Amino acid sequence: MTGSPISIDLVSQSNASASEVLEDEYAALGRKLERRGIAIDAIKDRVKDFGVAVPSWGAGRGGTRFAKFPLAGEPTNIHEKLEDCAVIHQLGKSTPGVSPHFPWDCVDDYAGLREEAAAYDLVFDAVNSNTFQDQPDQVQTYATGSLSSTVEATRQQAIEHNIDCIEIGKKIGSKRLTVWVGDGTNFPGQQDLGRSLDRYIDATSHVYDALPADWTMMLEHKMFEPAFYSSVIADWGSSLMAAQELGDQCKCLVDLGHHAPNVNIEQIVARLHRAGKLGGFHFNDSKYGDDDLDSGSINPHQLFLVFNELIEAERNPREGFDPSYMIDQSHNVTDPIESMLSSAETIAGCFARAVIVDREALSAAQNDNDVMLAFRTLRAAYDTDVGPILAKAREEQGGAIDWLGVYRASKYRERKAQERKAVGLGAGIV
Amino acid sequence: MTGSPISIDLVSQSNASASEVLEDEYAALGRKLERRGIAIDAIKDRVKDFGVAVPSWGAGRGGTRFAKFPLAGEPTNIHEKLEDCAVIHQLGKSTPGVSPHFPWDCVDDYAGLREEAAAYDLVFDAVNSNTFQDQPDQVQTYATGSLSSTVEATRQQAIEHNIDCIEIGKKIGSKRLTVWVGDGTNFPGQQDLGRSLDRYIDATSHVYDALPADWTMMLEHKMFEPAFYSSVIADWGSSLMAAQELGDQCKCLVDLGHHAPNVNIEQIVARLHRAGKLGGFHFNDSKYGDDDLDSGSINPHQLFLVFNELIEAERNPREGFDPSYMIDQSHNVTDPIESMLSSAETIAGCFARAVIVDREALSAAQNDNDVMLAFRTLRAAYDTDVGPILAKAREEQGGAIDWLGVYRASKYRERKAQERKAVGLGAGIV
Amino acid sequence: MTGSPISIDLVSQSNASASEVLEDEYAALGRKLERRGIAIDAIKDRVKDFGVAVPSWGAGRGGTRFAKFPLAGEPTNIHEKLEDCAVIHQLGKSTPGVSPHFPWDCVDDYAGLREEAAAYDLVFDAVNSNTFQDQPDQVQTYATGSLSSTVEATRQQAIEHNIDCIEIGKKIGSKRLTVWVGDGTNFPGQQDLGRSLDRYIDATSHVYDALPADWTMMLEHKMFEPAFYSSVIADWGSSLMAAQELGDQCKCLVDLGHHAPNVNIEQIVARLHRAGKLGGFHFNDSKYGDDDLDSGSINPHQLFLVFNELIEAERNPREGFDPSYMIDQSHNVTDPIESMLSSAETIAGCFARAVIVDREALSAAQNDNDVMLAFRTLRAAYDTDVGPILAKAREEQGGAIDWLGVYRASKYRERKAQERKAVGLGAGIV
């Protein structure tokens, strides 16, 4: 095991050959930004400090209820997933955290797992509980609900599982628990909509009570799927209601794909921040439902607008601002390592674009109701090609300017396809 | 002026000829309900007690930004509108309240207006303020906002107008103020999304302070239109946040057409009730956006599901349950009197269907997670043709069994087309 | 093996005890319809002639990418599925056809399978091919497409599979092939959108060429899932283009859950009929995406409006009208037998309501632009509780008036849970 799954020499050689072009582009962009009063190196430093976690399960191929098409060499356990996450961070240098999911990532030795991650220069981010599936040895089924179930024993089982996740989290150095439940209904009348939330909040309060004082619990809402008529925590309003009742350590998590069509997500970000309840993000993109496509692949401008709100929140922290960022995508047709490298770059790029917005000019135009000037001030930042800043930040940290070229040249996946056991066909559920 | 714009003899004759059939249908339905343990007369009595207000502006033809096609004989002032509302209530007997809009319905003598309504057996329901249009004599423009405007004088003007509405409301016997603003933006960056809500809440708190102790202020959210990128009070979450900050007398109003596509509105009803903030409803229907179509014309089942939640709320009032109901539709291609009679009947029908749900059986099936039985228990009520109950309730109160036949036979609209001044073409705004 | 999996005595006893009430309700409804000039027995006869197929795969529990929760006693092969379909038809008497899916339902002896179905009083309806999953022994993968794949060998494999389905269909007495592919992309740029359709049409033309002269090929469009950025046959326009190119025996199939939000599906039905390309339906309901919920459970009025178009099409057949009807739902939280009985009843009910529309009055009101009268003429039919007609039709054909009561009393599922092998947990794909 090594902290650098990809040959450092390969990275260095590639960077050496790409360096001259990068210098030219970085210099040209530097002159452009300087004319706007912005020092490019300061932006580059902010990019270096920016990080977004990757989910352990994201290292494997995803799929749909119709099928999963496995990838030769995909990981089948947390150790292999960590190794893949290490590749992502080695080349991209913006994904230092890994977010595990239990029981998927259960091991016997969590202290050892933490060291294993540290050897890769990785830490563990938020722990995720799973009460949307039944496990082989499980006593109560989650078929009709978990934390909101009408069955007390089922709720109790779900509470205990979440508390177990906290216990594991303590051992691996996490400070956050993300709670997403699939609870809801497929038929009008199936459940009482009000009492379902009562039960959910009551059960979740027992998990909350088990939180260490320096932990945050994040509630993740989702409009639909797996429940198709109603979901207990379907929207940010329900998430806010629950978080308010549960207490100060409970916040709301925004997944970009969990909203109704057309909804203005950036305003939801602003609303949750205003309420002091903005806990974190799951980044992905979507065109139709919770498609879990690669971040920024469909609507990069929306991702920029979300970061615009985050920078506003940072500058105006009201009751505090310390959100947790994670990629949460389903990689159905690509190599997950490539997708997460690409997505992390896109996310960091939107962050950088939001940082270079001329906020004084924007604020002045807003106060003057100079609509066109306000719009164009924001758009000027979005239209800026910040690629050279991102590449420079990678280079200076030992990552790869041309991460795709290096990754492919390394033949990492081909080697893993030889080493790792094969994954069976996902026959689909329909 | 008379309380009965339609000939009482005409109503009586029509009812006499329809009575025998109604008796047969009412008796058959009575036997059916009795087999389910329900006394039909008790349901009929609940229907008699049920009322939904009509909006004064709903008495005129509506339109779109493309055009308005006037109706010969449509009303052009509050006096004529009241007369039309009197027709609706005389024939349908379920719309005793009229909700006025200011400055559209401004008069010199509000005590007189109240008496005028009383002579028609009508009362005034919630008053509505208007800060989404500029009036000819207005000092500040609402072009870029009203209660959330960046311009202090504009906010002040909007506050004063709302307080004026309260003052008028006191004179005409209202106890509620509905506040809907079109404030929002058409461009990303046009306004700061967080500070816009700050200003809105601050300004609205001054209106709140002017509320009499027995009044309720209702905030109406709307996803979009007239603002097309962001709206300050766009969703129930924002509405809830604002109502929580403003105080106990402030509640949220749900308009059925003001939501994102696919949203589960009945669950929003349940959520707001649980938060103690369910203030009232604007009934209409829609297929695409805020289409303001006739209530229940597109999705009558959804309307039933909303009433199902309202009956649940009534049985489980938590912190109190006293919502205000109003029809709010745009009658672009029908006679508004016919549309509101039809809609009031549809709304009362959904209420009646929700009342006859076997709640013990439903609750038992929910607790047992017997999904099919729970669904079918609810569906059995929806599938019941409650028309005879509604007709009987009308007949016993002096309304018309066959309201459409009587209205058309009365030639009311034709007479008004002779008496009233013509409305100009609505040339459209595009 | 027997044609009546449920005890005939049980059915008879239940019907006997329900008969008196049914007579009263049927008579009352008969009087009501007679007053509208409709003979109830004629409607009942039309309902008896109405049939909708059930899909073999619908007899098992469905699920989502997150999980599948198995049902004790669910079928695991086509023989058990046929038995369950026999229960549905025995009790409901409106589902004489079973639609098989290959390779899921492959057997060695198709003539025997046909006899097996016949012994249950069942026939085989449209055969369905499957090129959206990889099978263990498959040479080419469908991971990046099937009939539209860039890989010629993959297209050829998909063509051959479809031709195999036709060959099987001939043996089991089918006359229709339904082609649905999951082909599409998850990223902008992944494929050339125009050339993908070129390849699809070219490959499908080879399947078309293998159609017997009395067969119909039905193309099923789907907006999204499993592809999340673009689907080759995403909408009715693409389906129409392909069907026009392929030939007269190729028609379009409408699945109620495969459309964009808010789309007017009943108008699509009218459009495809006008183009002579309306081939068939997959019935289900949805609130968010392709939720595959029980037919009419979310929006029963929409289902009625679809049948309203079908009755119009029947009366005005233009270039012919012979659509194929099938239930296509995912039964994730109910017993599939109960859901399909409930759905078949709902579908037949919408058919019956559409049949009793006063078409002369409707047409006259449309020609007069009497909008309210046209609307209310349609609504009068929808509001009619046709339950007694459906029950009478079942009773007269030997089905169960109270199918749910009989089914549960029969303990069929409990017996199968003893007899059949257990299904493993669906661990989810995510």
Add this chain to the structure above:
Amino acid sequence: MTGSPISIDLVSQSNASASEVLEDEYAALGRKLERRGIAIDAIKDRVKDFGVAVPSWGAGRGGTRFAKFPLAGEPTNIHEKLEDCAVIHQLGKSTPGVSPHFPWDCVDDYAGLREEAAAYDLVFDAVNSNTFQDQPDQVQTYATGSLSSTVEATRQQAIEHNIDCIEIGKKIGSKRLTVWVGDGTNFPGQQDLGRSLDRYIDATSHVYDALPADWTMMLEHKMFEPAFYSSVIADWGSSLMAAQELGDQCKCLVDLGHHAPNVNIEQIVARLHRAGKLGGFHFNDSKYGDDDLDSGSINPHQLFLVFNELIEAERNPREGFDPSYMIDQSHNVTDPIESMLSSAETIAGCFARAVIVDREALSAAQNDNDVMLAFRTLRAAYDTDVGPILAKAREEQGGAIDWLGVYRASKYRERKAQERKAVGLGAGIV
């Protein structure tokens, strides 16, 4: 009257002061593109040849059914509108065509109007008919339909108006007629959905017959508004059906805001091109419905993807490719001149980005099913800041590098506010 409403000196001075920076940025971008094998000057030349028409009515303030807020100095007749369009083209140099709307733009002397435009260096693009509003002197009302009306005289009137538009078009040098109707319904049952299309096609065929041999008729579909339940030409499928029946000179026009939520518009473009029916575009953007927001203001990436299809179509013209481009926006909160300059720049920018896509690399990656490489090849072009190319193209043609600065410095609007008559308040229609 002059061809240059803005002082040429002002433009020159501004360009002179901006020139040095532009040279640096243009050179840096040139080096970057050269490394990809692209000659920047060739791209610049393509941008110079690119044009998009502006609509005459777009020069005035738009509004919603709730209100219109006039702008001091907005134009009130076609002469003033032409003058404003001249400003747009003088500064931006990419909008040589003006698309007029009748009867809004009717004058006595069309030869004179054509000369007036020519003096501004403008030509007339597609003529637009208006059968969605009633005019004061009109005999038949369009309240319940125009080309699809059940009333023969109404259809005839609509036919004649469209033929009048063709006659005017001949005089002003147009070669295209755009037909958009608001025909549709607000209630289920209001009209027969199939026969409405029959009537529409029959009536439109009479317009088609009046087309000169070198003209194109473009049918514009729109999902909803002003009709809110069904629209006769609601989607591209209906548009295609109608265009196929009408003949070779009839094509389909795509307005970016007229689709169902989530629809993949770029694929519709590819489909219509494949069918030989892609006639033209109306550019705008939207977040909720047909918001008519500024092009690319909400989802610039989607606009790029549309142009990506257009460039593909140009390279693979199949049965010909000669689309007509127009901006069609509602400028409710900005100066229309500024919005159209900004939009024209955005549109030209998306065109330029689509032109620089490495099509050989893209095609190779698609054929190899190298999903990530295909995606990133497209994205590399989108991420390129093509601003310097657009500015250089403007400068070389005599337009303004900094068009916003020059326009504001010119005080054009302030002068017009003095000269032009005021527009009344748009009181709203609701």
